[in-house]
């Protein structure tokens with residue numbers, strides 16, 4: 001699914017994976033004290049992942065913030081991660 005997505009084709013898949021990873025680590029690592037993350041630092045890690053994804057994953061053509069748009073308008077941007085063109089400017093990658 002992600003192989004043909006605009007995110008992969010524009011070389012931004014690592015940003016998406018990093019954002020998701022940070023959100024997961026920040027949310028669940030505080031459950032285990034051995035990780036050394038308390039709830040405050042865990043939340044900061046999760047927020048950093050979210051903000052990074054929302055701000056940095058964008059269309060090289062029109063600058064549309066895809067991750068943010070997908071979160072705020074899922075019905076419109078849900079297929080974003082499976083299609084090779086930008087939902088905003090229709091540019092193909």
Ligand SMILES: [Zn+2]
Nearest residue numbers: 059062086089
């Ligand atoms: Zn675009």
